[in-house]
Amino acid sequence: MNRSYLFIPASNAGMILSSMVLDADAIIFDLEDGVALNQKISARTLLQHSLDTLDFLDKTLYVRINNASSDFFLEDVICANHPKVHGVVLPKAEIKSLEACLKVLDPSKTILCLIESALGVIQLPQLCQMSSQVKGLLLGGEDLSADCGVERTQAGHEIDYARKSLVMHAKAFKLMAIDTPFVNIEDHQGLREEVKYVASMGYDAKVAINPRQVHVIHEALKVDPLKFKEAKMIVEAFEKHRTQGIGVFNLNGKMIDEPVYLKAKHLIEKEERRTP
């Protein structure tokens, strides 16, 4: 399970060249906002050539394509159909743009819907069910707050509804929930706190906009070893009791039942999948 998704501007050859040796679990090559309008085509050419020639090792590769209404959209999707690319990040994901994307994207490719408009938020139930290619939801806090005409704050109350709604839909439809980038790249403590906060809500991963954020994200997502150990004890004890026909029991003064067991099991699975 990917913990971090790192944006790399597709116009930056140096960053593309070193992307595979960075810590990030997944790389998102950005053809959209990270690339100036007059570099869109050259960035795509560079990305295409890089995909053809470089070995990206074990990285999961995504391409953030341009908006479905832009002139670049079709060629971007064709570029993202490259065999080394796992899928696309669809900006301004709404019913219409997702439909457009599904028409041209290779059926083997994954789609991460970037929810960054008010309409996108209220269309979440449909977006989650339109195609099995949709594997994850990614929150775009900056564009969303712009769409709502409100100021973006570090506290994040202006995106609170969207953040909670997104994670709930992701859980309901078994999709990855990926949180919005933390834009203050020097504030590692703030990032750490935000990752812990969204992880407590159920988010699986966080977008990074600077490679130095990746390590902080991974550290913050690490499960407390004591909690991990406790979860292992719970799972082991529950499964042992179950064979004896006991569904509820006391472990070190704490009542253990089915929901507690499932939560512990989930924590173990998540941590084991996350550990690279």
Added chain:
Amino acid sequence: MIKNSLNRFVPSHPFLGVHPIPFQTFPILKNNTQTNKLRDNLTDVIKELNLKDGAVISFHHHLRNGDDVLNRVIKEIAQLDIKNITLVASSLFEVHHPLVHYLKDKTVTKIITAYVSGPVAQAISEGLCEEVCVIHSHGYRAHMIASKEIEIDVAFIGVPTSSPLGDGSGSEGPSACGSLGYAVVDAMHAKKVIVLSDHIAEPQHIQIKKEWVDVVVKVDRIGDPQGIVSGTTTITKDPVGLNIARMTLQLMENTGLMKEGFSFQTGAGGISLALAKEVYDWCEHHHIQGNFISGGITGYQVDLLNAHHFKEIKDVQCFDLKAVESMHHNPNHHAISADDYAGPTNEHNVVNQLDIVVLGATEIDLDYNVNVTTGSDGMLIGGSGGHCDTAAGAKFTIIVSKLVSSRLSVVVDKVITVTTPHESIDALVTDRGIAIHPRHQALIQHLKENTKLPIKTMEELYDIAIQLTGKPEPIHFDDRIVALSMYRDGTLLDVIRKVASEDFG
């Protein structure tokens, strides 16, 4: 020419491999008890020295790229029309560019140094120095001077604070530069010792003793203390470099050497400093205290001392002003001489007590030989400094570098110049993989089985790099040898040839 054990052809004294060097002691014979040493006119002092053509004079480099002393003294000597000077400078930097002129007019015809960069390095590579220069290690310089293998006629020593009689300190005064480790040996063993200082006062911490000093010259300034911060002394922000530092720490942990009382040295490059920060966090987390950190010292090593993660700093040179401050105020931050640091014949030298040293490289080859002396174009860009000393002394030597930098691979088929022989190198950590010397099979196995570190062979790293960069064109050299790369036992590792003139660009 004779072939040495590295298959390099050298004119004499071929390197025969890394072997134990017998310990020796050399008496300090100087005991100048004169009481009228203070002068205020450098020109007069130099005239009265009555230097002859072919004299051997020495300098230290503790003011690094802020040094004023060497340039002033050579200018005075040139005005006296003295020629064929052999210059024994512990290091030479960009600031010493006026020397190029004095190489051309034959005031200076030979340079013996541990490190040379900037215009002087270029001039040597272009063949402007009449005689063959010698690039040795910091440790061998100490031995060479103490043993009188090379006799210094006059040592000119810039001292930030000197008493009228010559008791001197590096960590006090307006031009404070911290440790005077490289100057101590010159002061002990040169025939004449001339101290230049811009601050005449009784120092609190004496590094240069008055018995060694013949003349103290009060000058307006010895240099710019800000210039001592001439290398990279801030942690890299480059995520690739930070990744290398994290992998290096993981490798260090797995050597089994990081335990209570361990000793450690790292350089002042961006990756090395990031590693110092990693070591800080590691010590904090594991509640382990190391014995000492050594070498050139920056604020990051000072942080390790202040947090009690190490008991002591053994400081041969300060790289930044935080280190200078610390040396002055912290009793556990000790200035040491170059001989105590790395003198190969000094029984108690610090490098032999090191557990782990982490060093950089310009090139490392498939045999694990390292070059920090010449660039990929064959031009002189540095020299051993303490590279081969620490690599030989430490129990485990790690080279850290990006695999590809400025479109060049650090791993090459054969290094252009051998600075540190393969016997002393244990591992290379790059962003694209870690190569462990094949003599450490048990460690390789352990790392593969117990860590996620990307363990590769040097050949694999070479292939990855060449796939990215292509194979570089060979460099063309003249037959003329312009410098010798000397090992810490005085044998020759390699020669440095004049770069063919069409390649000067």
